[in-house]
Amino acid sequence: MARAVIVDVLLGLAVAVVLAGTAGVLLMRDAYQKVHYVTPISVVAPVLVGLAILVQSGWTISSGQSWLAVAVMVIASPLLAHATIRAIWIREDSGAGRDLARAGQGGERQDRESQDRERL
Amino acid sequence: MSSFVIAAIAMLTALIPLGVVLCRAELMSAVVAYEAIGSVTILVLMLLAEGFRRPGEFELAVLLAVLLLGGGLVFVRFLERWR
Numbered sequence: 001m002a003r004a005v006i007v008d009v010l011l012g013l014a015v016a017v018v019l020a021g022t023a024g025v026l027l028m029r030d031a032y033q034k035v036h037y038v039t040p041i042s043v044v045a046p047v048l049v050g051l052a053i054l055v056q057s058g059w060t061i062s063s064g065q066s067w068l069a070v071a072v073m074v075i076a077s078p079l080l081a082h083a084t085i086r087a088i089w090i091r092e093d094s095g096a097g098r099d100l101a102r103a104g105q106g107g108e109r110q111d112r113e114s115q116d117r118e119r120l
Numbered sequence: 121m122s123s124f125v126i127a128a129i130a131m132l133t134a135l136i137p138l139g140v141v142l143c144r145a146e147l148m149s150a151v152v153a154y155e156a157i158g159s160v161t162i163l164v165l166m167l168l169a170e171g172f173r174r175p176g177e178f179e180l181a182v183l184l185a186v187l188l189l190g191g192g193l194v195f196v197r198f199l200e201r202w203r
Contacts, residue, residue, distance in 0.1 A: 022134040025156050026141055031148040038152055043158035049163055053170050065152060065178035066166050067125040069185045073162060076189035080155060083193055087200035088148045
């Protein structure tokens, strides 16, 4: 009985997290803001579902495989979010151009410093 | 019907607004919605495998989780270069 209640609570929380994240993706204005709402869907909700499966069936092959999927999602999600934000930045704000400009400024600064050292 | 199947159905309803974003929003917002849809689909596969007591179907969720990472990285890598 207690096990069923715990499973229901965990599953309810997972569904709530997914629906809230979905609302965030739907309602936010641009892609930068939308990315933040994907992370709970792909990190928090899988952990809750994995815990529910673990409570329901104990340490079995099912729970082992579900935790394998959860581990892959938890590791992959931040990487994918970072790559997505980088792609958005490069597409919308010309991030590569900014990087080149920064590298140029840094190079000029280094040149100035080396010239100052030579003068001294 | 077990609570796992009910949770899977509830999560499937989340695919409707994500599908709207995927179809109607600008390109990079659609990519974000695609990633969210992939994550929800993995969760639904896990819940259905447990709800119907078919341990073999957990492999689909594991496989999709791995492919979501690889496919997503390739996808955004090409999109950041191709305009």
